[in-house]
Amino acid sequence: MERYYQPEIECASREQIRTWQDERLVRQVRHVWEHMPYYRKKMEAAGLTPNDIKGADDLYKLPFLSKADLREAYPYGLLAKPLKDCVRIQSTSGTTGKRVVAFYTQHDIDLWEDCCARAIMAAGGTDEDVCQVSYGYGLFTGGPGLNGGSHKVGCLTIPTSSGNTERQIMFIRDLQATILCCTPSYAAYLGETMKEMGLTPDQIPLKAGIFGAEAWSEEMRQDIQNTLGIKAYDIYGLTELSGPGVSFECSAQSGMHINEDHFIAEIIDPDTGEVLPEGSQGELVFTSITKEAFPLLRYRTRDICTLTREPCPCGRTHVKMVKPKGRTDDMLIIRGVNVFPSQIETVLLNHGYPANYQIVVDRVKSTDTLDVQVEMTPEMFTDNLGEVSRRQAELVDGLRSMLGLAAKVTLVAPKSIVRSEGKAVRVIDRRKL
Amino acid sequence: MSLKQISVFLENKPGTLHAMTTALAQNGVDMRALSLAETKDFGIVRLIVDNVYAATTVLKDAGFIHSLTPVLGVMIPDEPGGLNQVLQVLDGAAVNVEYMYAFLGGADADHAYMIFRVQDGEKAAAALTAHGIRLVDQDEVAGL
Numbered sequence: 001m002e003r004y005y006q007p008e009i010e011c012a013s014r015e016q017i018r019t020w021q022d023e024r025l026v027r028q029v030r031h032v033w034e035h036m037p038y039y040r041k042k043m044e045a046a047g048l049t050p051n052d053i054k055g056a057d058d059l060y061k062l063p064f065l066s067k068a069d070l071r072e073a074y075p076y077g078l079l080a081k082p083l084k085d086c087v088r089i090q091s092t093s094g095t096t097g098k099r100v101v102a103f104y105t106q107h108d109i110d111l112w113e114d115c116c117a118r119a120i121m122a123a124g125g126t127d128e129d130v131c132q133v134s135y136g137y138g139l140f141t142g143g144p145g146l147n148g149g150s151h152k153v154g155c156l157t158i159p160t161s162s163g164n165t166e167r168q169i170m171f172i173r174d175l176q177a178t179i180l181c182c183t184p185s186y187a188a189y190l191g192e193t194m195k196e197m198g199l200t201p202d203q204i205p206l207k208a209g210i211f212g213a214e215a216w217s218e219e220m221r222q223d224i225q226n227t228l229g230i231k232a233y234d235i236y237g238l239t240e241l242s243g244p245g246v247s248f249e250c251s252a253q254s255g256m257h258i259n260e261d262h263f264i265a266e267i268i269d270p271d272t273g274e275v276l277p278e279g280s281q282g283e284l285v286f287t288s289i290t291k292e293a294f295p296l297l298r299y300r301t302r303d304i305c306t307l308t309r310e311p312c313p314c315g316r317t318h319v320k321m322v323k324p325k326g327r328t329d330d331m332l333i334i335r336g337v338n339v340f341p342s343q344i345e346t347v348l349l350n351h352g353y354p355a356n357y358q359i360v361v362d363r364v365k366s367t368d369t370l371d372v373q374v375e376m377t378p379e380m381f382t383d384n385l386g387e388v389s390r391r392q393a394e395l396v397d398g399l400r401s402m403l404g405l406a407a408k409v410t411l412v413a414p415k416s417i418v419r420s421e422g423k424a425v426r427v428i429d430r431r432k433l
Numbered sequence: 434m435s436l437k438q439i440s441v442f443l444e445n446k447p448g449t450l451h452a453m454t455t456a457l458a459q460n461g462v463d464m465r466a467l468s469l470a471e472t473k474d475f476g477i478v479r480l481i482v483d484n485v486y487a488a489t490t491v492l493k494d495a496g497f498i499h500s501l502t503p504v505l506g507v508m509i510p511d512e513p514g515g516l517n518q519v520l521q522v523l524d525g526a527a528v529n530v531e532y533m534y535a536f537l538g539g540a541d542a543d544h545a546y547m548i549f550r551v552q553d554g555e556k557a558a559a560a561l562t563a564h565g566i567r568l569v570d571q572d573e574v575a576g577l
Contacts, residue, residue: 112529378500383440
């Protein structure tokens with residue numbers, strides 16, 4: 001049976017959602033115009049006033065915000081409420097220099113936690129569940145967001161935060177945790193550790209996992225589901241917009257419902273900025289229509305994905321985004337070919353290797369080299385050198401057909417690739433570009 | 434009648450073989466035979482030891498990927514044509530030898546031992562025994 005935290009919103013008619021979006025966008029643009037001089041200047045430069053935005057159809061007129069704006073406006077330039085009305089900040093490290101600092105009023109926190117509560121109930125959570133939150137608590141949004149959502153659902157919440165794998169497993173077993181929230185790479189690591197301890201899936205009390213904050217493949221989902229004996233759900237979000245819960249998966253496990261009563265999603269051509277028709281692949285852009293303190297309009301996420309409004313068997317009416325292939329930030333350009341780490345992960349798992357891998361990119365004599373380092377496992381090892389080499393060669397072939405370029409595969413010792421308790425470090429780029 | 438060979442995965446870089454022998458030495462595992470096959474970036478060490486259980490436990494605890502493979506330990510007269518005779522029997526029985534290596538030390542000065550990894554161990558063992566060639570078992574190896 002499908003469960004909803006706010007059924008009247010999550011299953012509202014498309015007309016109703018559209019009406020909310022129209023009204024809230026108009027109000028938000030006025031709020032931003034009056035309280036965020038940084039964006040007002042952008043609107044003025046584009047020859048716009050709030051009167052030009054009469055509804056969601058006019059959204060395309062508004063200027064974009066990007067990571068570069070966040071850096072330029074750091075720390076208070078995108079704040080639209082007096083500091084005395086704000087109760088929290090969260091922060092994320094940018095890949096290039098300055099951190100992103102986002103501000104929240106109590107109202108903003110409430111709405112964010114509602115979004116996380118929707119995600120937990122969509123994963124089957126109720127007030128009878130024990131929800132272990134193994135995302136980092138602190139500046140990172142993962143821990144605080146899911147913690148708040150878990151409280152709203154009424155789960156018994158175990159705030160383990162990240163790290164100390166032994167203690168994580170102790171709580172899962174001793175307190176019979178039924179829902180696990182963490183990054184997919186940490187879920188895989190917990191699964192690997194429990195398997196080594198000799199625990200079979202039926203001895204692990206977990207039934208569902210809510211995993212996000214990094215791109216992961218469908219194959220990795222299957223792997224985690226099998227090892228932990230759970231259903232694994234994806235959750236998506238950005239600190240810039242609130243945190244996890246901007247969108248989340250339902251029982252259909254085929255894309256994440258965007259909370260359209262709070263965010264308007266668009267897909268644009270990343271080169272021209274033009275809005276693309278529904279179903280096209282492009283860069284995901286979000287407009288926050290309910291946030292007070294840090295209301296970003298047309299924020300470019302750099303995530304490449306597609307949107308679909310096809311009816312979902314779960315009954316939710318909000319638009320779904322397919323699992324992003326990765327951020328444009330994560331995308332590597334190797335010998336002119338676009339490569340996402342998630343593509344490499346897919347090939348590894350399809351060939352029976354674990355998702356413990358690292359990608360080393362270098363430039364030798366002005367040619368890019370791609371070295372995929374993957375850990376040897378007992379399952380993949382035999383005494384026969386020819387057989388091990390043959391499997392290695394198959395992997396090279398698999399990578400070539402997936403990526404369209406030649407990669408080297410290096411088999412490394414088990415546990416030699418550092419395990420992450422938060423976001424996994426997959427790529428080491430040694431090129432001096 | 435076969436021996437248990439321990440095959441260990443090692444990265445082909447300085448210190449990995451030493452790390453493995455250190456773990457075995459510290460736990461008093463005595464090696465009877467060893468061979469190493471390598472590629473540019475990894476290698477497989479094949480070991481015959483006195484105590485298989487102790488060795489595999491040590492390797493597992495030290496984080497080495499390993500597997501057990503049945504191999505034949507063959508006693509060969511230490512004289513011209515000794516190995517040739519063994520291979521002739523295997524050839525006659527149409528048994529393919531995947532790899533083979535020599536054994537250190539023996540019970541007497543007249544014989545050498547060699548380890549054979551073949552595709553059909555039972556067939557090979559039967560053929561060798563039928564031709565009066567002696568195979569050694571795990572207990573015998575432990576006692577050497």
